[in-house]
Amino acid sequence: MLGLVLEGGAHRTIFSCGVLDALLDAEIYADYVIGASAGITYGISYLSRQKGRNREMLRRYVRKSSYMGFHHLLNPSNRSYYNLKYVFDTIPNVLLPFDYKTFQSFQGHAIAAVTNIRNGQAEYLEVPRDDTTWQVLRATCALPLLFKPIVINGVSYADGGVADSIPFEKAREDGCDQIVVVLTRERSYRKHEEGMMRFAAALNGRHPEYAQQLRNRHLEYNACIDRLSDSEQVGEVYVIAPESTMGVSRTEKNLDKLMSLYAQGYAITMQQMPALRRYLYGEET
Numbered sequence: 510m511l512g513l514v515l516e517g518g519a520h521r522t523i524f525s526c527g528v529l530d531a532l533l534d535a536e537i538y539a540d541y542v543i544g545a546s547a548g549i550t551y552g553i554s555y556l557s558r559q560k561g562r563n564r565e566m567l568r569r570y571v572r573k574s575s576y577m578g579f580h581h582l583l584n585p586s587n588r589s590y591y592n593l594k595y596v597f598d599t600i601p602n603v604l605l606p607f608d609y610k611t612f613q614s615f616q617g618h619a620i621a622a623v624t625n626i627r628n629g630q631a632e633y634l635e636v637p638r639d640d641t642t643w644q645v646l647r648a649t650c651a652l653p654l655l656f657k658p659i660v661i662n663g664v665s666y667a668d669g670g671v672a673d674s675i676p677f678e679k680a681r682e683d684g685c686d687q688i689v690v691v692l693t694r695e696r697s698y699r700k701h702e703e704g705m706m707r708f709a710a711a712l713n714g715r716h717p718e719y720a721q722q723l724r725n726r727h728l729e730y731n732a733c734i735d736r737l738s739d740s741e742q743v744g745e746v747y748v749i750a751p752e753s754t755m756g757v758s759r760t761e762k763n764l765d766k767l768m769s770l771y772a773q774g775y776a777i778t779m780q781q782m783p784a785l786r787r788y789l790y791g792e793e794t
Contacts, residue, residue, distance in 0.1 A: 510540045510684050510685050511538075511539045511540050511687045511689070512540070512677075512685030513532075513542045513691070514544060514677045514691065515542070515548030515552045516545065516670075516674060516675050516693045517544065517546025517549075517650075517668070517669070517674065518546070518547060518693035519652075520547070520757060520760060521694070521770070522546075522551050522693050523563070523564070523567060523757070523774070524693055524751045524754070524770045524771065524773060525691045525774060526551050526563040527564075527770070527775035528749050528774040528775070529552065529555040530560045530774075530775055531782075532555065533555065534560070534779075535778075535782060537785075537789070539689070540617040540618075540685075541617050541618045541620070541683065541684075542555065542556060542619050542620070543619075543620040543621075543622065543676050543680050543683075544620075544621065544622065544649075544669075544676070545649055545669035545673060545674055548693070549622070549636065549649055550643075550646045550649065550650055551563045552619070553607075553612065553619065553646070556612050556615045557608040557609075557611045558611055559607070559608055562607075564768070565605060566605055567767055570600065571764070572762050572764070575592055575595050576595060576596065577591045577592065577596075577760065581593075582655065587657075588656075588657040589656040589657055590655040590656065590760070591650075593647060597642055597643040597646065597647055598641070601641070609638070609641070612638060613638040613639070618635060618683070619635065619636040620633050620679070621634050621635075621645050621646060621649040621669060622669030622670070622673045623648045623649050623666040623667070623668075623669045624667045624670075624672040624722065625664060625666060626665040626666065626719050627664070627665065627716060627718075628718050628719070629672065629718035629719035629721060630672060631672035631676070633676070633679055634648070634661070644661055647659045648661055648667075648669075650668060651666060651667045651668050653705070653706070654708065654709050654712075656668070670726075671719075671722055671723060671726055672729075674729075674733060675730075675733050675737060677690050677740070687788070687789055688747070689746070689747045689785070690737060690749070691748075691749050691750075692750040692751070693754070694751070694754060695754065696748070699734065700726070700727035700731055706723045707723075707724065709723050710723040710724045744788070747785060747789075749774075749781065751774065753773075754770065755769060755773075
């Protein structure tokens with residue numbers, strides 16, 4: 510079973526969009542797709558086979574004040590840096606229609622990693638095929654301080670990247686014997702302690718295990734990258750990573766930089782296609 514694992518990274522995930530569009534052009538379709546935050550959120554358009562949809566979404570809307578900005582974070586009915594209704598309802602259901610029919614026909618698994626705020630542990634939720642307001646995707650994107658927690662079935666969730674940024678081990682546990690991992694940072698990247706995470710931890714004293722997870726996020730991420738590298742060395746996974754993120758930030762609005770990072774993702778994947786096909790199919794050409 511072919512598993513596709515998608516790291517988050519907010520707007521840096523435009524790199525992954527280029528990778529996914531190259532996979533669609535090559536007619537490489539995963540049986541199982543898992544990711545955290547923007548990774549799985551953008552990955553859904555791969556499952557609906559809408560090549561270029563994510564690129565077009567950012568091109569059209571990323572610079573609009575209706576899409577994101579601190580005024581949305583201060584809005585008591587929204588309390589998130591992104592305009593949740595606009596991003597998860599208006600765009601997919603009105604402005605840039607999502608192909609629900611094709612997504613619903615996908616017979617595999619579409620899994621979003623989320624972080625349970627009560628205990629700080631990662632959970633893995635199937636993305637519903639019939640939820641047109643995308644509550645699970647809202648939850649996996651709920652980065653502390655920039656998003657309000659998202660409540661699903663009475664449980665409060667935050668960004669999946671807090672507890673499991675690159676859930677390749679979950680893909681293996683679920684039976685994937687071939688795993689393609691798409692990173693949104695260079696292979697050499699290692700996280701440092703973030704002031705944003707320390708502050709978020711201080712605000713979550715009522716949930717000590719979650720607060721500890723926030724404080725340790727950089728350590729857990731770096732350990733995960735080391736394990737991923739070990740798995741790649743022995744041929745258990747195939748990793749696609751940017752050569753450079755070109756300074757693209759989480760909330761990047763510069764379209765030239767975003768489109769260049771998308772193009773890099775597409776180009777790198779096409780350049781590596783012979784090696785990828787050898788990994789997947791044993792092909793020599």
